[in-house]
Amino acid sequence: IGHVSRMGDVAVEGGEWMCGPQRPAQIEGVELRWPGKPEDLDIVYRTVGGGANSRPSRDMSVGEFSGTRGRATPLTAIEFSLAGPARDRYELTCEALFLGSGLVSEKGQHVSISGPTGREPLVGLRLNIDRREAIGDRSRPEEDQARDFGTSRGSHVRVFRSLGKPANKLSDFSR
Numbered sequence: 001i002g003h004v005s006r007m008g009d010v011a012v013e014g015g016e017w018m019c020g021p022q023r024p025a026q027i028e029g030v031e032l033r034w035p036g037k038p039e040d041l042d043i044v045y046r047t048v049g050g051g052a053n054s055r056p057s058r059d060m061s062v063g064e065f066s067g068t069r070g071r072a073t074p075l076t077a078i079e080f081s082l083a084g085p086a087r088d089r090y091e092l093t094c095e096a097l098f099l100g101s102g103l104v105s106e107k108g109q110h111v112s113i114s115g116p117t118g119r120e121p122l123v124g125l126r127l128n129i130d131r132r133e134a135i136g137d138r139s140r141p142e143e144d145q146a147r148d149f150g151t152s153r154g155s156h157v158r159v160f161r162s163l164g165k166p167a168n169k170l171s172d173f174s175r
Contacts, residue, residue, distance in 0.1 A: 002125065003029040003069050020097055020124030026074035027122045029067020037062060040086040043129070048077035048114070050121060074121035077114035082129075091132045097124030 002018040004010045005026040012018045014034075019025045032043055046057045047066040050073055060066045067075055080092050087109055095105045098115030106113060114120075 015128040024123035031065040042083045049073045079112040081110040095126040
């Protein structure tokens with residue numbers, strides 16, 4: 001459930017967009033609800049609201065609201081972490097859209113999402129929880145690497161070359 005500016009509380013299912021690319025609106029708070037949640041798994045989350053004195057909220061668990069209602073203070077950052085004995089068997093996928101910037105996507109047991117400066121209002125959010133595949137289930141490890149590209153904030157480095165000069169005619173700046 002998200003508290004959305006000028007709309008009130010909006011409920012979406014896991015994996016669906018709250019606001020987002022098709023209908024962006026400022027999200028001011030969130031509350032995760034998970035009917036049938038495994039007892040050995042929890043999600044801990046915290047938010048940061050916009051404003052001069054913005055600070056992260058305290059850690060929240062499923063069923064607790066984080067953010068504001070009726071103050072016109074949009075969220076500017078959000079974190080989700082898996083907790084509990086079963087956390088290694090699950091993975092979070094979070095996509096977020098911030099006003100004036102592109103889509104941000106993170107995947108893992110802990111995701112931390114904000115816009116480029118950390119001050120942009122959150123105007124779209126999608127969260128999904130998936131069971132992780134057992135080690136060795138994939139026949140080709142390069143499939144994992146291929147999925148790491150895009151807007152994800154992974155630990156990889158991407159190198160781009162200018163199309164203006166062929167690679168063998170690049171200037172030598174070592175002199």
